[in-house]
Amino acid sequence: MSNRIFVAIDTPDLERARALATRVRHHVGGLKLGLEFFCANGPAGVRAMEEIGLPVFLDLKLHDIPNTVAKAVQSLAPLAPAILTVHAAGGRAMLEDAKAAAHPDTKVVAVTMLTSLDERDLADTGVGGSAHDHVMRLADLARAAGLDGIVCSGAEVKAAHRAWPKGFFVVPGVRPANGAAGDQKRVVTPRQALDDGASILVIGRPITQAEDPDAAARAIEATL
Numbered sequence: 400m401s402n403r404i405f406v407a408i409d410t411p412d413l414e415r416a417r418a419l420a421t422r423v424r425h426h427v428g429g430l431k432l433g434l435e436f437f438c439a440n441g442p443a444g445v446r447a448m449e450e451i452g453l454p455v456f457l458d459l460k461l462h463d464i465p466n467t468v469a470k471a472v473q474s475l476a477p478l479a480p481a482i483l484t485v486h487a488a489g490g491r492a493m494l495e496d497a498k499a500a501a502h503p504d505t506k507v508v509a510v511t512m513l514t515s516l517d518e519r520d521l522a523d524t525g526v527g528g529s530a531h532d533h534v535m536r537l538a539d540l541a542r543a544a545g546l547d548g549i550v551c552s553g554a555e556v557k558a559a560h561r562a563w564p565k566g567f568f569v570v571p572g573v574r575p576a577n578g579a580a581g582d583q584k585r586v587v588t589p590r591q592a593l594d595d596g597a598s599i600l601v602i603g604r605p606i607t608q609a610e611d612p613d614a615a616a617r618a619i620e621a622t623l
């Protein structure tokens with residue numbers, strides 16, 4: 400994949416999503432559709448976005464008992480997304496069953512620790528220790544369960560890549576130098592994330608909220 404930016408199309412409005420994706424399509428390598436889009440538009444919306452001709456990453460962060468997640472992944476298989484997310488915290492059986500139920504061409508990746516969280520948030524959920532250790536633990540679990548890779552922040556990707564050289568590493572929480580972090584707490588620049596081993600970068604608001612999304616995507620691409 401020559402362009403490793405997946406633009407996060409976070410809107411419930413299909414027409415806006417289509418317009419945005421069409422506008423930036425020459426400066427990104429794929430489209431990331433998340434819960435906001437999927438809850439509003441469902442599989443038909445995903446198919447409409449696939450027509451734009453870029454790989455689609457379905458970021459649904461599935462997390463439930465193994466049987467429920469496996470059935471959900473099975474229902475999504477006809478869409479054959481390039482990438483699909485589940486939560487690593489669902490445990491080994493859930494991860495194994497999700498991978499087994501997915502379309503064979505879909506990379507199933509496990510969300511480790513959301514980039515909007517820091518160590519204080521982690522402690523609030525009853526998990527002690529560092530973000531680094533938590534991500535590494537969940538990365539080990541994802542690998543043992545046969546997944547293709549993980550979602551982590553740029554702060555952990557170097558260590559995760561070293562421990563899992565063949566893993567696929569999705570890095571959100573990416574901001575151009577001096578870009579507004581918004582609700583993201585573990586943030587790195589696109590260049591840093593790639594240098595440290597990211598397979599793809601997920602970038603939303605720095606592109607989609609820019610006055611000229613096409614120019615913003617082009618400017619980020621130029622830094623890579």
Ligand SMILES: O=c1ccn([C@@H]2O[C@H](COP(=O)(O)O)[C@@H](O)[C@H]2O)c(=O)[nH]1
Pocket residue numbers: 407409433458510512513514515550551571572573581583601602603604605
């Ligand atoms: O840990 C995670 C996992 C997923 N995301 C998603 O990535 C984008 C980021 O959007 P920005 O506007 O660039 O902040 C968004 O769709 C999240 O759902 C994440 O941010 N962190």
